[in-house]
Amino acid sequence: MSFRWLNRPNASSGMGVADLSQNTFMDLKLKKVYRYVIFKIDENKREVVVEKTGSPAESYDDFAASLPANDCRYAVFDFDFVTSDNCQKSKIFFIAWSPSTSRIRAKMLYAMSKNRFRRELDGVHYEIQATDPTEMDFEVIRDRAN
Numbered sequence: 001m002s003f004r005w006l007n008r009p010n011a012s013s014g015m016g017v018a019d020l021s022q023n024t025f026m027d028l029k030l031k032k033v034y035r036y037v038i039f040k041i042d043e044n045k046r047e048v049v050v051e052k053t054g055s056p057a058e059s060y061d062d063f064a065a066s067l068p069a070n071d072c073r074y075a076v077f078d079f080d081f082v083t084s085d086n087c088q089k090s091k092i093f094f095i096a097w098s099p100s101t102s103r104i105r106a107k108m109l110y111a112m113s114k115n116r117f118r119r120e121l122d123g124v125h126y127e128i129q130a131t132d133p134t135e136m137d138f139e140v141i142r143d144r145a146n
Contacts, residue, residue, distance in 0.1 A: 039117070
């Protein structure tokens, strides 16, 4: 029996989610294949798709530089850190990037689809809504994780 219809978009849930988007997130979460994944809405396919992945060697600065200055995106970032007890930890951040300079249509589309997409990403620890780089700079991420 196929449940493909569950992945179709409707007016209340926003865009559908591509299978590759879910699989890529799981690779980040479980296999640590990526440091980050940037997703965009493909309006022709009416679904959220993977735009870019970052290797485990890439930094937070590499991730932040990969986000477009004038368009919306969703992203996940796997933040590794050491606790005060000297334990290695990892927290996954979901970032809804909606710069103030992006088109109003894009902001509305991403806002309408965010909750549906976010629910598909089981294992995210923190969520950040950012309209400019200062709302998601490294210190914000570090402070939330600790």
